Amino acid sequence: MSLTFYYAPFSTASVTDAVLAALGLTFERITLNISKGETRTPAYLKVNPNGTVPTLIHDGVILWESAAITMYLGEVFGIAAGLYPAAIPQRGEAMKWIVWGNVCLAEAAGRYSAALPPDQTGAVEVDVPPEQQTLAALATAKTDLVACLKILDAALIHKQYLLDQYCLADIHLYTFIGWINAMGVDTSQYPGITAWCNRCIERQNSQVQ
């Protein structure tokens, strides 16, 4: 089995990194420096024409988009590891939360990050168009981000995990919360999210022992 992971620190690839770690998979890591343009070289664009990380190559199958990668890894490795539901309806729940994490939560967080001064984004520095760096853009992104956090909090307030049991969907979304906190957004006012984050940390700690 061959698994190659294109990664950059403080990027969306951290989500895939956390999923790979939870699955205990052995892989080749290729670390790219986004600031030096290493995601935009002709050689890398042949692998991922979007010029972004993460990219994962599994036995010749080239995958981009962290949500697709988490679901693929769940399907191929996660079921046997007890970290991904084998069938509906829980499978559908996992897909719903993973896609929502990217399309709604991380999308709003990304706009918030883009509008912040470069040293406060909690992420790798990228060029941001000036129209995305206004106070109005920051306020709109914050409103959208808070709306997402409220949805997540409501889903977790009476539950241990997003699904009936801990799975890759928790790891995927929990990693985004880490980034959101690193941007200075305090999520401690959301009791469902806070208790869930603590449970995810405990799980991660027990996985490395």
Ligand SMILES: N[C@@H](CCC(=O)N[C@@H](CS)C(=O)NCC(=O)O)C(=O)O
């Ligand atoms: N929707 C994509 C987002 C990937 C993405 O935007 N990655 C950024 C880092 S967070 C990147 O690689 N940027 C490199 C560049 O723009 O050159 C995913 O979830 O995988």
